[in-house]
Amino acid sequence: MVVERLGNNKVRIFISYEDLEERGIDRDEIWQNGRKVQELFWDMMEQAYLEVGFEVMGPIAVEAFTMPTEGVVVIVTQVPSIPEETDKNREEEFAADEQIITVDHSTAITFMFDDFENVLSAAKVVFSSFDLTTSLYHYKDRYFLFVNEEEMEQEDSDALWALLYEYGTMSNVTLAVLEEYGKLIIKDTAIETLNQYFA
Template sequence: MRILKVNDNTVRIFISFTELADRNISLADLFQRSARTEQFFWELISKARDEVDFSLDQPFWIQATVASEDEFVITVIKQEEQIDAEINHIIQTAFGEKKKNPRPSPKFASEKQWVYLFEEFEDVISAVRLLPGILQLQSALFQYEGEYYLTISNIGNPRKKKLAEAILDEFGESVMTTDTFLKEHGETIIEEDAVKILKRLEKKKRS
């Protein structure tokens, strides 16, 4: 574990997946609020206070992302009241727009890119585990309003497309949005090769 103080308001805590396993915490656990993960988070903050003089004495935001195949990073950002209010306004506005505009009927917004919504992180893992190997596959994983969005492009030949679609439909739901919107309004968990990285992490976990 290593802690990087970016500035007085921001700290990044890097944790290896081995360290998580030693604490009996899985990648999915980190995205699900529980007494155990909350306790782990405050242990990290205590360590950050001792090592880099970072303490939380005001509202804050947390962003959790996969830094590499071996490491996870938690970014904690303290917010000023004015900034916090602005962010809340943006989120509420985006949510309101989502409620006013029902999803169009076509299954995919683009044949080049698919976007799938998953309610739970475990559903993402279950789907990714079964997806066929696709050499040129491009993918990313985002979180928005407590749900997970997997974007996929360069899906492969028609047979692999059909198989991938069946698997993704089993665990998630195709939605009409774009990675541009998710990058601007959500949190990026894995920016590139999300499927490949999650498959490798799941394989390491089982081995």
């Protein structure tokens, strides 16, 4: 299970088909609101809280889509609600939490690939659909693609995420670690450069 915070009120969670099988959930069963699926959902929410501080408070909207061989992507959005009575202390506490969450929000993702062929395959698919700032690193015998999502619409970001997951996996390795300990292969124009030289 991989959790990524998308903003103040939204998280994206990836769960593989292997994870589902371990929980005794069939692929078709994920769309049913059975006990196992409910338990899975609240496990995901607990994981989201532990990893990125996303806490379910009030109404939420849940979107899910499947990838043919990888697993299921679930996007959970906290829906704004207006409380009947809110005292001043809770307003101030909420404002403080909002500031912390905003600071933690990331506008970049890092994907890890086991071999260079997978990097090339991902670059070819992404190049035709997106205009991105991407850097490629080599670290601990794997390849890491750092993608800046700052100017992307949310819908495009989700589509990009799903495409990259066909060839690699999301990584928690930060840009700072890659710059310090990894080897920079291509800076800022990785997707374009790979397609130029390995088309």
